Amino acid sequence: MFDWSILVANQNLLWAGLLTTLKYTIVTSIVGLAIGLVVALAQLSRLRVLRYAGRIFVEFFRNIPLLVWLLWSYYALPIFAGIDISKQAAGTTALSLYVASYYAEILRAGILSIDRGQSDAARALGMSGAQAMRRIILPQALRRMIPPLSGQTIIQMKNTTLLSVITIPDLLYQASYISSFTYRPMEVYTAIGCIFLLILIPLNYVARRLEAKEMH
Template structure:
């Protein structure tokens, strides 16, 4: 069977729409994951054991549960327990956001702990409270070191969106399956899907490497 690029060209509008959906979910869930992850990281760094324990439980739960299982639980089980309706889009955003938060939290925690203890001691001597020294002293320095792993996790987040297809969210992979269902040309479609991911993710990978070299210099 020969490779027929016309199959892709004839359905490019469907693939383009799927790519936009994928990028949109990546953006939304990365922002949600970062926001929750920052909060959880600060919990783990708090001087109170109960808060540290709470943050640790959150991280271990969402880093160790399979994303597909999390999707199924949010979409099918959670509505039964809470007696509410959860749409597939909401389930996808919550699942990806919560899942990413566990990984982002660990990156942020490690970045903060990489800052020399003397910085914290100096801030305490100046009379700064926990929130103030995090905001003004620790986080601005730590963020520079966190950029490469944060970019790497965002790359993983984009690839994780392919699991949205199990919820029938019309992302890139779902649209590819739809096209294959009536063209019967999986080789062409899935080859192009792989190429699209490479084209989108390569600049992010290059950006991550650039920050790594800059930080090492």
């Protein structure tokens, strides 16, 4: 029989874990979006070296499992690169670069979806390529990219559960810790699942509404 008092007695740990999860989701999504934009623009560059560099970045991070990259960032960098990195920095770096590779493809596709005539019109008005991108192309593309970017950010929140493997006290780590001394994993992990559902179902609904709005 479920003993929900376990959750009440340890609610401070659960709240702390939730705040950590939300913090890493927000920070890594913002950093990843900035990196992803740079990578997307690199792939659209006229310079072949930049296009290749952008493509290599995307293929590298999209094809290595996040768990492997997370563990490598924390345990292997100090060994092979002599970089003394904290678990917080390793977690932020791994999650940011990983999601950046997905954001980059979303951004690249969004930019390419804008009619080339928009760019030609901007050039005719005397704008440089960078000005046309900043003032004309990106503002229009962002409207189309909001739904897929929202969906990827939702996935990013679920990805943060892997932070527990390097002992960052996120929601899943706190659940494991509570289970270790209460011996009531069923209640704890059920609560974790419910917390994610309460947060992600509304976000998924909003993402679908945005997508439907954009399609119409």
